[in-house]
Amino acid sequence: MKLSKRGEYGLRMLINLGIAQELGRPHLTIGELTEKDNLPEKFIAQILAQLKEAGYLGARRGKLGGYFIEKPMNTITIGEVVRLIDGPLAPIGCVSQSAYEPCTCPDEAHCGLRMLMLDVRNAIANILDRYTLADVVSVTLRKIRRDKASFPFATVDAVNVLQEVLTP
């Protein structure tokens, strides 16, 4: 039931770009995105290109270039991103909504394994299709602030503003 490294990185890039955007830094270069956790640059570049092609990200070349989120964050569900990068959420083809495939059981209607895996696929989809990038970003920011941890990717100004905005 694994998420691939590629999927993990892809989601992480979106979340980090989302956080940066909220903190007043809409553009981040591949270098900025990879250096902190020192992730493999060229591999990340491929993933970013895929996310761009799918319409989630935009990019600008040259000096002052970088990637930025193009689609409104509250319209990007985590589920669709995972499907894009890692394929269907379902543990087994015969319960996939997006990519059904018959499996080895001769009688799907009376297959106990299938019933079980249908429950699992629904449980996963209920979480991943419900959460949007906006949700994840805002929850993360709230948590960082509550614990007085440091904000990544932020200008000092933006953090001050954010502290005020988020203060009850």
Add this chain to the structure above:
Amino acid sequence: MKLSKRGEYGLRMLINLGIAQELGRPHLTIGELTEKDNLPEKFIAQILAQLKEAGYLGARRGKLGGYFIEKPMNTITIGEVVRLIDGPLAPIGCVSQSAYEPCTCPDEAHCGLRMLMLDVRNAIANILDRYTLADVVSVTLRKIRRDKASFPFATVDAVNVLQEVLTP
């Protein structure tokens, strides 16, 4: 988020052996287990050996040999079987209960991706660790009977008895 073919086959074998047992056929040979859906015999044999080694199955060689379920079915959870064959349920190492591993984020406590994947892992575990083989088998039998479908692996006698027992 895939279940491997190996995992699928393993669960299917347990369920089929469970059904057969309920229908009065405690022993099934590899041939019987594979012929209906013509699954690869030798591959299945390896999986059955693994399930035997783990204590779920027993086996008898020679004429009148075959596999049978050794552990009480209501003490075998689906989750433990999946973990045995396919490894941890968690989509990402840093949220695994049974096999924790740090991941690429520098600060787990404030990682949005981790929070999300923790939800997913809990949703999966809540299903797979709650259902036992006994549950799956009894639900399957009930369904087959309700739809008047044919019982696999059954002697005529056993089916008749079962029809009576299950009739309200």
Add this chain to the structure above:
DNA sequence: GCTTATCTCTAGTAAAACAGTAGAGTATTA
């Protein structure tokens, strides 16, 4: 005690997926 049916053990293997690397090319800006 021989034959037949069955599980058991070990090794090998082809193909795909995974996780990157490498490098030349193109666009943008100061």
Add this chain to the structure above:
DNA sequence: TAATACTCTACTGTTTTACTAGAGATAAGC
């Protein structure tokens, strides 16, 4: 025009997956 940064394509090493093959051990029945 120099520097910066994305882009495109190809390649590669490792691991996993899904088997296949075959010899060996064991049990039942004649």
